[in-house]
Amino acid sequence: MSINKLYDMRAIVHISLVLLLFAFPTERAWAQGNVTVKGTVVDADAQTPMSGVTVSRGKETALNHLGQTDSLGRFSVSVPVGTNLIFSSIGFETVTQKVGNVIDSMQVVMKTKDNPMNQVVVQGLRQTKRELATGSSVTISGKEIQDIPAGNVMSLLQGRVAGVNIQNNTGSPGAMGTINIRGSSSISASSDGMLTPTSPLFVIDGVQVDVNSGYQYGYQTGSTGINPVSLIPPEDIESFEFLKDATATSQYGSKATYGVIIITTKRGRSKVPVVGYSANFFMNTPPRLRQVLGGAEERAIRLRTIMDYDTASPEASRQLINQFIYLTDSLNPFFNNSTNWQDYFYGNTFNQTHNISIYGGDKVFSYKTNLNYYKENGIIRNTGFTRYNINMNVTYEPTEKFRMIASLQGGLGTKQNGSGVGLFQKGVAEGSGASSLLPPPSLFSNNNAVLSAENIRDHNKSTNILSNLVIRYELLRGLRVQNDLGYGFNSGTSDKFTPSYLNYGSSLAENYNDRSYSLNNRTMLDYVTTFGGDETPHTINAYVFNEVSSSGAKANTIWLSQTPDDQIEGPIGANGGGSKGGTTSMTDSRQHGYGGTLVYNYASKYIVTLGYRLDGTSINGPSRGYTKSPTVSGRWNFSKEKWFKNTSWLSYGGIRMGWGRNIRPNGDIFNVYGKYIYGPRYNNDPTVLIDFGNIPSPEFQPEIGSDITGGLELGLFQNRVELILEPYYRSNDNKIIDIDLNNTNGFARKATNTGSLVNQGLDWTFTLRMFKPEKPLQWTVRLTGNYNKGTLTRLPEGLRELEAQQIDDNAYVPIIRRLGRNPISNLLYYTQGVYASTADVPVNPATGKRQQLGIGSGFYFQAGDPKWVDVNGDYIIDEKDLQAIGNPEPLFFGGLLNEFMLNRSLSLSINMAYIYKRDLLNQVVASELQKYTRPLAFNASKDGALTPIDQYNYWKPLNEDRSVGTAGAQYPNPFDFRRAGTLNPFRTNQTLFMEDGSYLKIGSIVLGYMVNREFTQRFGISQLRVTLTANNVYTFSKYSGPNPENVTSLGRDVSGGYPSARSYAMGVSVQF
């Protein structure tokens, strides 16, 4: 049937009704001597009609199959009186009803299977019932997040899954924050303050999407900045599966070392087509902006600073001031302003998203098509994200022996980055920090940032296609062969044109394009057999598989400099010398894995699983051989033992334990074999030299992730209390650490596999259903959490610690990796307040001089200076006094979900997420205060804005010579600008700016109302739901910076990133 033409909703209803009319008479024709039974099937929870419920008599076989309910939940079958009609639907308890007197309006109420043990979870490469699962995996229904509009669906899952730490550290539309399962497994950091990502592997409708490698999006590279996960419409998601331990993930091979997230979209299962439409209209608002001094106030405070603290004579100070016209020339209209720059950049935006889904079919053939449109204008000028997605899947199962599922997903995302770059959108709204003295933006004003944000022609587009084909055939009873073929293709283009008047007179056209693909094929042979009778059933399930995959990416960049005119963006730049271009990155990799799993199950009581996988990759080359990933796990459902037979309070109880290992290729082929490069010609012949950057090391090893996970699962009081506790111990060995070589080695560095870290902790999930299921008001509370402690356990060559410079936006805060501590710590000066008076400064008894800064600098501490701890007691503050302090990884994180449901129509859901004990470096405050130490020379168009100083408790002098001042001040004297140049009292690497980043965030509040079905049916609408949603509502935190979540994964609050917006949405969803 032609789906394309079904624009009109009413048409679909008509067509389906016509189809129904045709359907019924045929069934009647052969059912002679029977009665016709009609009725409706209703969902017990939602009180909505259920479509696609299978009606059959006796066991479900093709012969017994009688029909399915239509979109209004109606069915009509013709059977002899006394037949047992069986109603079944996936996820619901099967209902059996005898055909008796009532044949006209049989009411069937179906309840969801609330025995959580029957929930289907993914283990390795196959699905199993939760009571048989020996590994750790969590399923989240797509329903949980479907009322909240979002650019990236992962942002909505924050706090919902125990052990999965999602931090939305950028508010940039369409970007994805960091995701770590059970702590970060990273010990190296990139230059922009992010840990090397250790994101889980995404499997989107059977297609593997590895966002770690081949992740050219984000960071400081030129790219479209669109994450492939952002192209999935949240409305279409059926479920998320989070596989957390090696037992569950190892069968996915090396890419799954950091966990697996399986995203499955909806499938059709209704005999008649169902058309659903949902829309959300939402408003995004920027967070509270910082307060800024305006105009004269800004000028006055700068002048006062200079007059008070310049060491030269007042005349000299005046002369100095006269050199800076923005300070003196207050009558010049150019400098006589009080411009609110932030206003030019930030603002509320109105946005919308629409989704149409059409699905239908029966057991033999079903289909689904989903169309999605999402548009979000960023709260910063000239930024935004738009998503178009169409996706469809079909299932064809003509006999029980054969099944085929094909799905195809096409996504298109466009993004405007304004003047921002990369994941953190650095540079976006940079101009909002401009001095208020500068005139408002115009072509002739000094500040180009606003114009840049507005006039840079910027177009970023990312398209992807994910396709998947699954064919399964049962060769013999219990023996099935299945083939999964997944192909994903992603292509991104980015065009950016900066007109000449914004780029020092020479226009610049940047064109970037990339494409990447991943292809994965897995053949699996699966065998199930049961023996031993009903009393003592032994079940053996075994499968073997063979998997090949390949992936590759290529990116090209072209820069055209000085095009002839601002209207012209090519084809050639006028300045050939300044134009450049070429292939900037090119990767290709292949992987082959094979293995199998054996599950033995005795009466669902004792389950043992053995798994094994061998992997070879082209990344480290063929001579590395195959790496082996074994797993062993078991489970004991103790509630099934005899001695619990009569305990009514225990609904279920199980203990599981698993050990597994997963191996991830490290580095690249160059680490093993070296890289050979073309050298200068010698004797006019070509030369090849070895690259002296990294020494090849033939003994280079892959990374090994291994873990032991335990699990206790309990259901009490008819499952009204559920509890899952999972302690785990996970180690990651052979992490790459580069060590510098000496200059006799020829090579500069050696990548060694000498880093090891351990994450140990506990995941917990409590679910409480406050009231009995039959009560009209239902209140469910789900508390998830994770306690995680990371420890660095090994460094190269017996080193105890390893230091590295980490350059952030405006600060150099080194990181240190020290054995026995958390993997990465900051190296900081310990600040113990401020010297209230000069007499408080310690005096070196040997010299009689006060404590000084640096050896032999002659710079002595005095009143108003920060009191840094002199660790080695030499009366000199220098880098020997730095200490390893702080842990950027949270100790606890998790979430709290409250769901209320009244009369099955009014619902309220409140989701919260929390983090406890995380150390952040508040570089925002540091840089705000640093501005006071630079009253004269600063970049007025970038960091000129001053925040009111009075909100800080800073040191003020009490006497003329400033040797005595405020006692108990928190911050040093910000005005002593002459000394600040040397002292740098607001340096970021001190504990003064280290704060606790704990927070409790109200993530989303969704209020939903299901309009009475009787009422809507009159209009041919089977379901109508309206929602009011607020997202990113409020964050409770003692942290003094703007947002404790908007920080880098190293816990550094770098101002200038993209803030997270708050959004309010109004949504409606209808189903015909």
Next chain:
Amino acid sequence: MMKKTLYIVLTGALLLGNLGCKKFLSLNPPSDLSGNNFWRNKSDVERYTNGLYELFREAVFRPDMTAPISQNNFAFFAWSGDLRGAPVIGTQSGREYFALLTQNDVNRVVNWSGGWATTFNPKRLTQWDRFFKTIASANIAIDRIPTIDDPSMSDADKARYLGEAAFMRNVCYFFMVRLYGDVPYYTVPYYNGSLKRQPMAEVLKSCSADLDVYRKGLPWTYDNPALLAVRAMRGSAIVLQMHINMWLAAFDEVNQEAYYRKVDALGDELWNEGGKQAYELLPLTRTKEIFKGRSREGLFEIPQNINYGESFGWSAFADNVLYAPYKRAGINDSYIYYIPDFMYELYPQDKADLRKTAWFNPATMYSGTGKFIMLKYANVYANENAEDVNPDDNQIVFRLPDVNLLQAEALTHLGDRAKALRLVNEVRARAGAEPFLDEGEEQVLDNIFFERCREFMGEAQYWYDVVRTKRITDLQYRYGFHCSTEQFKAGAWTWPIDPAARTNNPDIVLNQYWLN
């Protein structure tokens, strides 16, 4: 039964499917050459070996030979071999380095800041990392070449490339020993450990033994004239090994005799096994050919060629001793001259010697002024873009007379003066000078030394000859810099070592003599 068979077949098929996967997994990155797809054929080896020479050239000249002539100059040969401690006087103010070098004040040379120090990068004289880059690369080549499976690569080819790689690593070690004394020594590929400095006698003995292994794989000469002397030949290895053994004889005096015998044997090997056919002393009328390079007289040279866009810049010795018309008009003086006493000693005015006219202007060679000129390197191709027009000659590292003179010196020590004189007089005969007579061991040795000075002036041999023959501590020898025996033993003849050598290798002890 059927079922079972089916399972076995299916499982087998599934597992067998894996056997072809080695090829599937051998995917070479499209971005760069890795060791996995390099080292496959003769062309790889050829290019890599050529790269070893390039690395060596970068160690002793400018890193980028195509850079503008004024950039990154490094006058390694001239400063370390010709000028250091030499009887040379600078003619211009602002070029303090001549005085500092000739007075052996090398600490001030390498630590000079500004001016000529930024032009000539003298600090590099204290840095050995480029030599070790060449050594590390050569070690990898020696490890990889035997494993190459290419039908077009014969065993002789492999032996030749191994010989070239071995020559390159040993020439680097030899150069470093002459610069720094004791140096760390290793030959294993991909070496990433840290080593102490080994006594230089040990290092050189290992080098000599290494050349014994690989030397014979090298051809006496090449059919391709472009490769002559520019790529290592058997003669290159022999002369290098002779130098190594002469140095050993000077510093490991206990075993002197064995080293001299080795030198003699090496010389004979050259004369008897093919060197006679491959090499010859060209008549001095063909001086330009000799010093342009790639001649039958050259044994090892470092090439430059304006036609290929390459230039030593200002790093060649010739830059110091030429003026117009051999340089741009307007430059009318040499930067240096050899003191007249020394020139009289080398070229007595009353004795015939064709070198006087072929290599000097007899009218100015004793003048003691900037008019002193040396025409060894004067193959000028006017490079209009350069500030000075510098010659386009190869840097001669070893030349056939070196074999004659080294063997003669060893023979004299061994007492076979007849053979020694025959060898020396071959060199003299070429220059049209009267032959030396047997005037006793001392006198013959003196004669040989001065013959070396005459023959190799401007070829970076002088300083090493005075160090090796200990004339530097001998006041009988009247020219150039002298130091006491104690100073000599403390390392006055070495260069300081850059403290960067101690980074990640604290066992390295710097040259103490220069640390005061």
